[in-house]
Amino acid sequence: MTDNIKRCTKCVLSASFPNINFDENGVCNFCRDEMYHTADEDVLDKSKEEIIRRFESGKGKSQYDAVMCYSGGKDSTYTLMLAVEKYGLNVLAFTFDNGFISPVAFENINRVAESLNVDLLTIRPSLKFMKKLIRASSFNPVYTKRTLTRISSNCNSCITMVNILALRMALEKKIPFILAGFTLGQIPLNTIIYKNNYRFFQDSRKPILDKLRKAVGDEIDKYMCIDEPLLDSVTEDPYNVNLLCIEEISEEKILEKIRKTGWTQPEDVDGCSSNCRLNAFNNFIHEQTLGYNPYELELSHLIKNDLLTREEALEKIQDKSETQVNAIIEELNITPDELSSLKEIYKKK
Template structure:
């Protein structure tokens, strides 16, 4: 019997649905992920361990260079706060890089300009050919491109975008010999044990190929300048550390928003509840939910509920309501699907 053969229900502790791949429940309808959770004290101890590890790395990497860390900057709240943390908590020289997927909220673009100016950091805005990008998104909306495991944590459209973001960010880090790469992953996206991790060239090459292969079938070699080259993969000594500070620091969305407002950040009114930068997200979520019968953000949100970052009710508000149809229709028109 498959998950879809029974009535859909949610875990009583987090928000993972019975339709989520590989999930099992006990007699109390508690999922196996919640059953394995070791509790808040264990999480706090692990967070301290990994921040200490990062602090030691900062000391070991101290030398005169243009930038200490490159941050993938979407203009959203989490990546904005991540820049603040690197600048003001750790006193690092930051380069931000923004991938313009042609669907960045106008407010998010203004946020990028204001925040970078107020925090005194540089920004590289990378704008690939819009026709190429929209061909990719349109194809991703019509058929599956990636492995089932990949799609447990992001929609096909988002996975396509993230592939560009990771490729551009890592390639730039290698070119500029920047020792740290920072991402604004929430605690639900990046587990604490992965928050300070040396980039493995062999793994990254395999991971890149898993998404680059399908993308090249759609767009050809025009997208290669935005990904790490075979030659760069041989330069193992230049590969940076990946740092996800929001995984080992306190995460309170309300406090984060209040903090980043000090740098000119404003919340967009044209994005869905799970994004503060992308106008394509609602459509991407709807496609995923219709295709797989679970929300592409549910893994992230469930982790945040499980660890107490969100209440269960707050989590359900993010993943249970249907998408805003005005936002969905906007994307469909932009992609010429209607």
């Protein structure tokens, strides 16, 4: 499947991406911008150094060294391998089951956890709640347009819950590190390693929480808040570490490595996901609402760092299955009227 969208001739950012312009050769301003270009080797080296140092001093002091947000996708599978095999951490793998994980992804999760000999904990909210939440983040301006340049609204709702639940686990069990499988195109450079202080980020999360509470009720607090007594008992905040950001590895190599654990690619997800059946729907909602694909920035980052070719990236973006999108539209009982309201979401202020 191909599309007729005007895109940068070097990366895959499209004409609808915020603040984009093209020169006479069709190259976008993000590709021309030197600052954006060089992935800031200095910051990367410093983060690498800090990660090794913190792991060395933090290891072996608690029941687990790290809780890993483990989706069963290729990136988090490889990150889990790194944590266990390269860094020798005693990891608790944590899987958030949003009710839409591909069955093959679940087989992968169990197989990989077994192969790496790690404990696995799964949390699954009620499907009724999850459906309400997906509707709420599809049809309301929950997140800022800036946040949505990196991720779809629905993905962000799930990931916010994953982050808070992992932090709660770390605080309860006094686990010093929280690991996730993000790559540099998905997160800002200054979040490769950072101290996760719940109260520090509480204010910035409040507007989001208020909007979601209004739409789905207080039940959201179970997944997006941490109780005061637990926070009061904290003596040391854990570090969030995104190990994959300091590795220079192509997708091809990642797949080659994780296949050794028995990992296989699910067939019922779109080209940009390796675990979630919602992804094609989430991208569709994002494209209808904002006009571009939520993976453009991440894929462009990989292209710039020679970790993916432009052709491979295009193939991923263009691999959108109408069948997958329609299946979710049906499961969530979404009406044509609701779908046609998407273009207006960020217009009315």
